[in-house]
Amino acid sequence: MQLTRPACPAPLSPSSPEAPTTLRRTSSTSADDLDPAFTFDFRPLEDPGERQRFSTWLEVEAGCRGPEPRPGWVVASRAAVDTELGVLKTGKEADVHLLERAVPGDPHQSVVMAAKRYRGEDHRSFHRSSAYTEGRRTRSTRDARAVARRSTHGRAVAAGQWAWAEWEALRRFWIAGVPVPYPVQIDGAEILMELVTVDGQPAPRLARTRPSRAVLSGYWEQLRDAMAELVRHGVAHGDLSAYNLLAAGDRLVVIDLPQTVDIVANPAGLDFLMRDCHTVAAWFASRGLDVDEHELFADLLTAL
Numbered sequence: 001m002q003l004t005r006p007a008c009p010a011p012l013s014p015s016s017p018e019a020p021t022t023l024r025r026t027s028s029t030s031a032d033d034l035d036p037a038f039t040f041d042f043r044p045l046e047d048p049g050e051r052q053r054f055s056t057w058l059e060v061e062a063g064c065r066g067p068e069p070r071p072g073w074v075v076a077s078r079a080a081v082d083t084e085l086g087v088l089k090t091g092k093e094a095d096v097h098l099l100e101r102a103v104p105g106d107p108h109q110s111v112v113m114a115a116k117r118y119r120g121e122d123h124r125s126f127h128r129s130s131a132y133t134e135g136r137r138t139r140s141t142r143d144a145r146a147v148a149r150r151s152t153h154g155r156a157v158a159a160g161q162w163a164w165a166e167w168e169a170l171r172r173f174w175i176a177g178v179p180v181p182y183p184v185q186i187d188g189a190e191i192l193m194e195l196v197t198v199d200g201q202p203a204p205r206l207a208r209t210r211p212s213r214a215v216l217s218g219y220w221e222q223l224r225d226a227m228a229e230l231v232r233h234g235v236a237h238g239d240l241s242a243y244n245l246l247a248a249g250d251r252l253v254v255i256d257l258p259q260t261v262d263i264v265a266n267p268a269g270l271d272f273l274m275r276d277c278h279t280v281a282a283w284f285a286s287r288g289l290d291v292d293e294h295e296l297f298a299d300l301l302t303a304l
C-alpha cells in the first residue's frame with residue numbers, strides 16, 4: 001500500500017516544516033476492494049513538532065541510501081521521525097548536527113546519527129575547489145558556469161557536489177573496509193552517517209587526545225592501513241590530519257572525505273599524498289612515536 005508522505009524540506013530549518021496532521025492513502029483501491037485478511041495500517045501521525053520532520057529515508061532514491069549489508073541500527077521504518085538534537089560542530093564548509101531517527105514509542109528503532117550539511121552560501125568553499133577537482137568534470141555546462149559565477153544556484157550546486165563527493169567516498173571506502181562512518185543516506189547537501197561514539201559520547205578528534213604509547217602505535221598501524229587502502233583505490237584523502245581522525249577507544253576512524261584526490265589523474269595528486277603523510281607523521285612524531293613521513297610515503301606507493 002502506498003502512503004503519501006508530506007514533502008519535507010531537508011535540511012531542517014529552525015522555522016520548521018509545515019507538515020499536515022495526517023498521512024493520506026493514495027491507492028485507487030477503495031477499502032471495499034481490499035482482501036479481508038489485509039490489515040489496514042493507516043493511522044494518523046501526530047504533527048512533527050518544532051525541529052522535527054518525517055524520516056526522509058524513503059524519500060531519497062535507492063542509490064542515495066547506504067550500502068548493503070546495512071548495520072542493524074539503521075532505522076528504515078516509514079513511521080520514523082527525525083528530530084534535530086543540536087549542532088555538534090560548525091565548520092568552514094559544512095555543519096555537523098546530531099539527528100535522532102526514531103519510531104515514536106518503539107525503543108528498538110531509535111538511533112542518533114551525524115548529519116553533515118554543506119552550506120550553499122559560503123563563498124570560502126570555492127577557494128580550494130579547483131586544485132582538488134582537477135580532472136573531474138561538472139555534468140552540465142550551465143551548472144559549471146553557475147558555480148564559476150558563484151550565483152545562488154551555483155552555490156547550491158557546489159554544496160551538492162561537495163556532499164555528493166563525500167557520499168561517494170564514504171560509500172566506496174566503507175565497502176572496501178576502510179574505517180569510515182557508515183553512510184546512511186544523502187539528500188541534496190545533507191549526508192546522514194553513523195555517529196562515531198566512545199562511551200556513549202561523540203568520539204573526540206585525535207588532535208584532542210593524549211593516547212598511551214600502546215594506543216598511539218595501534219592508531220598509527222590503523223592509519224597506515226587505511227591510507228594504503230585509499231592508495232590501492234588510486235586516491236589520497238587530501239585533507240588528512242589529527243582533526244579529521246576520530247579516536248573511538250582503540251579504534252581510529254577517518255572522516256571528512258569530500259576532497260579525496262585522484263593520485264593518478266590529478267597532476268598534483270602525489271603532492272597531496274605527500275602532504276597527508278607529512279601532516280599525520282608530524283602529529284604522531286610530536287606525540288613521541290618514531291615515525292617518518294618519507295618512509296610512510298614510500299610504503300604507500302608500493303600499494304599503487
Ligand SMILES: Nc1ncnc2c1ncn2[C@@H]1O[C@H](COP(=O)(O)OP(=O)(O)O)[C@@H](O)[C@H]1O
Nearest residue numbers: 089091092094096114181194195196202203256
Ligand atoms: N560521523 C561522525 N561522528 C562523530 N563526530 C563527527 C562525525 N562527523 C563529523 N564529526 C565531528 O564534526 C567535526 C566536523 O566534521 P568534518 O567532517 O571534519 O567537517 P569539516 O569540513 O567541517 O571539517 C569533526 O571534527 C568531528 O568532531
Ligand SMILES: [Mg+2]
Nearest residue numbers: 091243244256
Ligand atoms: Mg574536518
